[in-house]
Amino acid sequence: MLLDYFKAKGLLDRYGIDSVESRYVKSASDAVKFANGKPIVMKLLSEKQLHKSKAGLVRLGLSDSAEIKDAYDELERKGRSLKPYNIIAQQTAPNGIEAIVGGREDPQFGKLVLIGLGGIYVEAFKDFALRTCPITEYDAAEMISQLKSRDIMTHNGKSAKMLADLLIKVSKLLNDNPSIQELDLNPVIITEKGYEIVDIRVLE
Template sequence: MSTTTENPVAAARRAGRNALDESAGKQLLALHGIKVPQSRVATSVADVDTVISGLQMPVVVKVMSPDILHKSDAGGVKINLRSAADVKAAIEDMLKAPKIKGARIEGFLIEEMAPAGHELVIGGLRDPQFGPLVMVGLGGIFVEILKDVSFRLCPISRIDAEEMLAELKGAAILNGARGTKPASLDAIIDVLLKVGGENGLLLQHATDISEADINPLIVSESAAVAVDARFILG
């Protein structure tokens, strides 16, 4: 994971941005002890050979643009790339995509693919009356169609986090239903507390972050990795 000495929220404010790009969002998560994939940023195809040195294949490439909110829908995400040639071809294809070629491109995030696991979403928002709220839900169809999520006011305790997970309609899936491997509930709870707990990022940045979205959080039997992150400032 590339790093910077300046807090990513402060850097975004100084630059006049109203959101963190994915790289900065993951820097913020890492500062709060949340695991993210190892990554580097390439500004062009010419940077690829240098940038990918030290990364373990396969990798994912994601376009970075303030004009593109949903990267996958725009053709701005390419997965399971196994060589520098694959990465270069993916970037060249992205630059030809109709929803990308007219956008402001700030670079391409190249990161190691996370191990397989259960997909969850953890997020938050700042309510004008009550302050920061934290949310957890199962990813994919569960959050998009079934709206299977649970909310709490910050700060939450470990007991709150456990109750939030128990409230999910699909909670049994996390325990390994239908022969699937179970997810580490401790790892999920740890991320929930680092986001919405007493010293969590939502309270530490309560005046800056209006919306937060870790989607997906990939959870295996032993760990949780934040694969994508979005933060809106306001």
């Protein structure tokens, strides 16, 4: 079962993992208020559709109230066949390389943690590294250096360290919470300053 977005976000918070500021919106004016003049993103969240971008359930760069209203109406229309659903508004994340960090429960080996090239490239390149939980600092560093995309994903030693820390935190979270079956943080946008987690998906 898909865990509610904000429950999942709260779980990440408890492990010191920040994610982009978000709110469920019940109307277009709700979303306009949340935007407060800054560009936002709106998405439709439903257990019935994993591939949000492909299914046209993500609208980016919405600034004025007309754009926001148009996006809200469209998502609401598309949501009719995807009930139950929520529409979420999020602050726009900075541009950067998109990574995926995730995990799942394996019937053989228990919890696994993953990092890979994320966003729309996940399935095209299948460039990822996987380990069993819990992982050590050495394991996290090895995972990152194993990726073909390691050089574009890490701008410098600092961002490699930061990603390794994130992996260790996620591994701990997975290990501590036996009910989690699958977890996707995708995309995790990596910038020169840090990273921004834009989407969270936890299945119990």
